[in-house]
Amino acid sequence: MNRVTIFDVAREAGVAISTVSTALSGGPGVSDATRARVRGIAQSMGWVPSMRGRSLVSKRAWAVGLLIQRPATVLEADPFFSGFIAGVEAVLDEAGYALLLQFADSAQQVLERLPRWALGGVVDGVFLTDVEVEDARYELVRDLGLPAVAINTPVWHESLCPVSQDTLGGLRELMDHLIRLGHRRIGHVSGPPQFLHSGQRETVWREALAAAGLAEGPLVRGDFTSEGGVRAADLLLRGPEWPTAVVCANDLTAIGFISQAAELGISVPDDISVTGFDGIQLGSYITPSLTTVQTSPQVLGRRAAEVLLEMVAGRPVQPVEVEPAQLILRRSTAVPPRS
Amino acid sequence: MNRVTIFDVAREAGVAISTVSTALSGGPGVSDATRARVRGIAQSMGWVPSMRGRSLVSKRAWAVGLLIQRPATVLEADPFFSGFIAGVEAVLDEAGYALLLQFADSAQQVLERLPRWALGGVVDGVFLTDVEVEDARYELVRDLGLPAVAINTPVWHESLCPVSQDTLGGLRELMDHLIRLGHRRIGHVSGPPQFLHSGQRETVWREALAAAGLAEGPLVRGDFTSEGGVRAADLLLRGPEWPTAVVCANDLTAIGFISQAAELGISVPDDISVTGFDGIQLGSYITPSLTTVQTSPQVLGRRAAEVLLEMVAGRPVQPVEVEPAQLILRRSTAVPPRS
DNA sequence: CCTTCGATCCGAAACGTTTCCGTGGCAGGA
DNA sequence: TCCTGCCACGGAAACGTTTCGGATCGAAGG
Structure with a gap:
């Protein structure tokens, strides 16, 4: 060659x-x-x-890996990854590093591939996303001595450094906002239960209701897709007693929900308020524009890459906390209907 | 290690x-x-x-590259890449190959990095997207002897194989549909001029008008973003004589256009019909749902990866043509207003 | 004039794997 | 009994680079 x-x-x-x-x-x-x-x-x-000869003796791969524990179609569905990768790349490019991307069908597959990457010298470090409740990857990267940056996790050890964004504060503000508008029945469409942040968002919703002395609204389990939002709307809006507001676990779900509400002849926000989470671009272009909590996947990507490169270079690092996610009030929320 | x-x-x-x-x-x-x-x-x-030792002697990197000649934020903006990567990954994973992802700010940077990838033995092959009108990459991969798969290009030589989808047929059907509905003033919001497909879509629009004996409608240059759609709507709808239909170069532009039309008190499709291009998921969840041409980036990714792996293995390949893009009629198009 | 030292460059080992070729042993046939 | 041939395995080169210790040479100092 x-x-x-x-x-x-x-x-x-x-x-x-x-x-x-x-x-x-x-x-x-x-x-x-x-x-x-x-x-x-x-x-x-x-x-x-020749990177082959060079990396053999220098023991550096000049690449870091992003091993995503979801089907590859998540790139289309979940806007987090696009932004995150964009942020990561911006930093890696400057440093002459490349990004190795791979998807895994199961947790098992991740645990098989990480050692191949680490011991095989394919990458010098990895990003860990989609923190799970019981996450075996943390122990694994320590055992492997593989530098790793994990997003939004409290865990931290010698070869794992967290880069986090407080997204729950914005969600609490969102709940307060709805309650101040006068909503008394506030439902929730959650995310897949295996993800840590799904549970966290659900907890915020639950606690805010309790703090305001409100009864717990209806809960529907979603899956972070628009389809899931459609199904949730069908479930919640077919019955006699709607909630007057529904907090969706992400924007795609909210958009699906709003779409199906319109299909059923129910107006947002006049009949029901709907909120999202993520702050995707399109949220401001749909009708009604979406009240949401805007996270910063691109910033997270930048900082994560910076930290990972430091770790690869053997320099000490500290956990990083980026600017909190911000509540964005748009037109999908309003005072509850009179009835 | x-x-x-x-x-x-x-x-x-x-x-x-x-x-x-x-x-x-x-x-x-x-x-x-x-x-x-x-x-x-x-x-x-x-x-x-050790992949280091192995690839040094076996002369294979066990990785292929996707070098995207756009800012990294394109991943968020252009839905093509997410789907394409998803399709690519599905095939690479099975073959034990990894995907190396990198973004380039300029064409110059691409031309510098390709030799580093090829001669440095970083990748065994590359995908070329965003074909440009005069594309120096084709000659380069030939000189380098680097197996390459290019998307939607007519060019073909010993180390370059195209994988294509006919998207223009669907667009012609779309134009026919609008004309049959009775539209006589049909505008166009184009894409960035440096991309080959921008010009092709514009040409289809122009030729369809000519074939129907219609005067050429207003043309606004967009940039494939929702923002561009907003600006185009401002330009086209502020004047006295709107077009009764607007063909946008992609879905994001169309969504921005519809959003701004609503802002100006103009109803889609009652006052004006708007169409997109790409067929993104959200197109069916916005109001009104979007008439568009549905392309298949994921299928393109799959086939492209299959072909590239064949080339890497040294087997002969033939250009691939996937199923044509399909016209999807939804509610953003209707008969033109009476006036 | 001899010693010492720094600057400059050379030679060779090392990284971990694949692959080619040689060697030994064993079985089968003459 | 001896030769032939095959099978299983060992030895060593090769891939292209970095790195480290040593060699050479000129200049500076005593």
Whole structure:
């Protein structure tokens, strides 16, 4: 594959390969004249370092991995990953690092692939997303000595550093807002139960109701998709007693919910208020525009990549907390109907 | 990094490293008894092959690259890439290949990085998306001998194979549909001019108008974003003579257009029909649901990955044509207003 | 003039794997 | 009994780079 090697450059320049290596890598021990000459020859010969040879001896892969424990279609469905990857890439590119992307069908598959990545020297570090309630990956990366950055997790050890954003504060504000508007029956469409943040959001909803002395509204289990929002609307709005407001676990669910409400002849926000979570772009372009909590996946990606590169370089790191997610009030929420 | 090497396994098993290698790789020349014993020992010692050593000698990186010539935020904005990557990953995973993802700010940067990937042995092949009018990448991959799969391009040579989907047929049907509904002034919000498909879509619009004997409607240059759709609506709907239908270059633009139309008190589809292009999920959940042409980025990804792996393996390949994009009629189109 | 030292460069080992070729043993045939 | 041939395995080179210790040479200091 590789036409011109460091050996060819050395022969052409009449020096030893060690001299070429030193000259090109910028290390000391070679005269400026030689360095310039070698540089010129390497350039003119079109020499490109073989990452294969280089990483074999330098023990660095010059790549980090993102192993997503979901079906690959999540990229389309969940807007978090697109933004996160965008943020990650912005940092990696500058550092000359590449991002290795892979999807896993099951937790089992993740636990099989991480050692292959780590021990096989494929990547120098990994990002861990979608923290689960009982997450075996944390122990694994410690055992492997694999630098890892985890998103929104309280756990922290020598080879794992969290990068987090407080998203629940915004959700509490959202609940307060609904309650202040006068809503008394506030339902919830949750996310998949295996994810930590699904449970957290549900808890915030529950606690806010309790704190306001309100009875617990109806709860429907969703799956973070628009489809799930449609199904939830069918379940909640077919009966006699609707909630006057529904807090959805993410924007896609909320958009599906609003769509199906319209289908059933129920107006948002006149008949029912609906809120989302994530703050995707399209939320401001649908009708009615979506009240939501805006998270910052791109910022999380940037900071996560910065921290991971520090860890790979062997420098000490501290957990990072980015700006809290913000409540965005739009038109999908209003005072409850008179009736 | 790698604790236990093939050497350790050989010592433990009392055989030569070549025997271990042969036994584990499944090649002939090793007795079944020895093979089983070596396998067992390697397993129990937790041996994982070093991709560094392996790829150095086998001259394969076990990874392919996707070098996207756009800012990283495109992942959020353009739904094509999410679906495409999902499709690619589904195939790569089965083959044990990984996907290397990188974004480039400029065409220049792409032309610098491709040789580093190819000659550096970082990847075994690449996907080329966002075909441009004059695309220097085609010549480059040929010179590098780098297997490449390009999406929706007519070009084809020994190390470049196209995987395509006819999307323009659906767009022609869409134009016919609008004209049959009775529309006579049909505008267009285009995409960025540097992309080949932007121009192609514009041409289809223009030719359909001409074929129907209609005057060319107003044209606004968009940028594939919702923001662009908002701006286009401002431009087209502020004047005295609206078009009765507007064909947008993609769904996001259409959604932005519809949103801003509503803002201006103009109803879709009663006052004006609006169409999109791409067929994103959310198109069926907004109000009114979006008439669009549904493309298949995920299928393209699957087929592209299959073809690329064939090329990497050195087998001959043929250009692939997937099912044409389909016109999806929803509620954002209707007969033009009486006036 | 001899010693010492720093600067510069060379040679060789090492990284972990695959692959080619050689060697030994054993069985079968003459 | 000896030769032939095959099968199983061992030895060693090769991949392309980095790194480390040593060699050479000129200059500076005594």
